[in-house]
Amino acid sequence: MVTLATSRSQANAVPQSTVAALEPSPVLSVENLEVTYYTDLGRARALDQVSFTLRAGQKLGMVGESGSGKSTLALAMMRMIKPPGRIEGGRVVIGGTDLIGLDEQGMRHARLNKIAYIPQGAMNSLNPVMRIGSQMVDAVKAHLPDEPRSAVQERCYHALRSVDLDPGVFRMYAHELSGGMKQRVCIAIGILLRPSVIIADEPTSALDVVTQRQVMETIDRVQDEINAAVILIGHDMGLMAQFVDAVAVMYAGRLVEISSVREMFTDPKHPYAQALISSLPNLDNKGVFKGIPGLAPSLLRLPSGCAFHPRCPNAMETCTAVSPDLLTLANNRRVACHLYDAETVS
Numbered sequence: 001m002v003t004l005a006t007s008r009s010q011a012n013a014v015p016q017s018t019v020a021a022l023e024p025s026p027v028l029s030v031e032n033l034e035v036t037y038y039t040d041l042g043r044a045r046a047l048d049q050v051s052f053t054l055r056a057g058q059k060l061g062m063v064g065e066s067g068s069g070k071s072t073l074a075l076a077m078m079r080m081i082k083p084p085g086r087i088e089g090g091r092v093v094i095g096g097t098d099l100i101g102l103d104e105q106g107m108r109h110a111r112l113n114k115i116a117y118i119p120q121g122a123m124n125s126l127n128p129v130m131r132i133g134s135q136m137v138d139a140v141k142a143h144l145p146d147e148p149r150s151a152v153q154e155r156c157y158h159a160l161r162s163v164d165l166d167p168g169v170f171r172m173y174a175h176e177l178s179g180g181m182k183q184r185v186c187i188a189i190g191i192l193l194r195p196s197v198i199i200a201d202e203p204t205s206a207l208d209v210v211t212q213r214q215v216m217e218t219i220d221r222v223q224d225e226i227n228a229a230v231i232l233i234g235h236d237m238g239l240m241a242q243f244v245d246a247v248a249v250m251y252a253g254r255l256v257e258i259s260s261v262r263e264m265f266t267d268p269k270h271p272y273a274q275a276l277i278s279s280l281p282n283l284d285n286k287g288v289f290k291g292i293p294g295l296a297p298s299l300l301r302l303p304s305g306c307a308f309h310p311r312c313p314n315a316m317e318t319c320t321a322v323s324p325d326l327l328t329l330a331n332n333r334r335v336a337c338h339l340y341d342a343e344t345v346s
């Protein structure tokens with residue numbers, strides 16, 4: 001199992017061989033995770049053999065077109081996939097514990113404790129008729145029923161301060177807060193028990209650009225404070241570029257590339273990642289929008305071989321027949337594309 005490239009500053013300073021020797025073991029290891037939705041129209045394999053690792057303090061951006069499986073990955077890691085979906089196999093190991101193997105009670109304990117999930121639109125799901133404080137206290141009490149009231153309250157105040165909110169927010173209702181403040185409350189709830197892994201699904205959608213930046217900076221700061229590994233799911237590649245260490249690209253339920261943020265933006269390897277990057281607007285291509293030809297395939301009728309081959313400008317005969325494995329290239333980059341079969345380093 002390959003660990004992602006180190007954080008931006010480390011990666012530039014130390015030779016790769018030394019980094020590999022010094023690297024601590026990953027805090028999160030996702031291994032061959034598979035999810036299928038059993039619909040009336042057939043089986044949709046929404047996650048297909050997804051594997052990656054993250055170390056404490058790393059931040060991974062997860063990108064891909066709508067329907068590529070990003071939220072399914074988050075829900076599977078939380079064991080929150082609902083019928084008609086089913087986790088078919090794989091492991092999600094955090095600090096030595098495989099979450100997929102836990103019983104329901106063990107998993108309830110692991111949520112918020114080991115892994116926290118801030119879902120899409122979380123700020124709109126705060127209870128409008130409960131004070132923010134009561135919602136925070138309930139979350140703590142569900143996991144630490146014996147913690148004294150004063151300690152629970154202090155824990156909540158600390159979490160609010162960590163996300164730059166006044167502890168007075170404890171007594172407020174959601175309707176009294178701005179969108180950015182509500183999103184920060186959701187982050188505060190996510191870090192109440194100082195989990196090792198935080199997944200934030202589109203944490204900045206529906207916020208203005210200034211508030212988006214503040215929310216991302218808040219995530220950065222709380223990550224530093226509790227040294228968590230963070231997975232940021234989103235579509236905004238520009239925002240990702242500024243805040244994550246590495247980027248993972250999903251296509252039709254598979255991870256097709258994982259690279260450091262610098263490599264992804266300057267030299268993407270997978271033809272789909274190349275198309276994603278070149279479709280980003282910049283000052284040189286002002287007014288010229290370069291989209292990705294064709295449509296993302298239905299998971300019910302995936303093309304044979306590599307699912308991207310009908311849209312790929314580099315497709316070869318083998319791509320129509322054989323699904324490429326996620327191979328490891330130099331610099332711990334991982335790419336699932338036959339173009340690189342000969343470059344594998346391990």
Ligand SMILES: Nc1ncnc2c1ncn2[C@@H]1O[C@H](COP(=O)(O)OP(=O)(O)OP(=O)(O)O)[C@@H](O)[C@H]1O
Nearest residue numbers: 037039044046065066067068069070071072073299
């Ligand atoms: N409840 C469901 N029933 C059937 N199929 C589903 C269900 N939820 C998801 N899927 C399938 O799983 C695929 C992945 O969905 P998912 O929500 O994980 O994508 P996503 O990449 O997070 O999309 P978005 O960026 O729009 O949030 C979808 O294309 C759909 O085919």
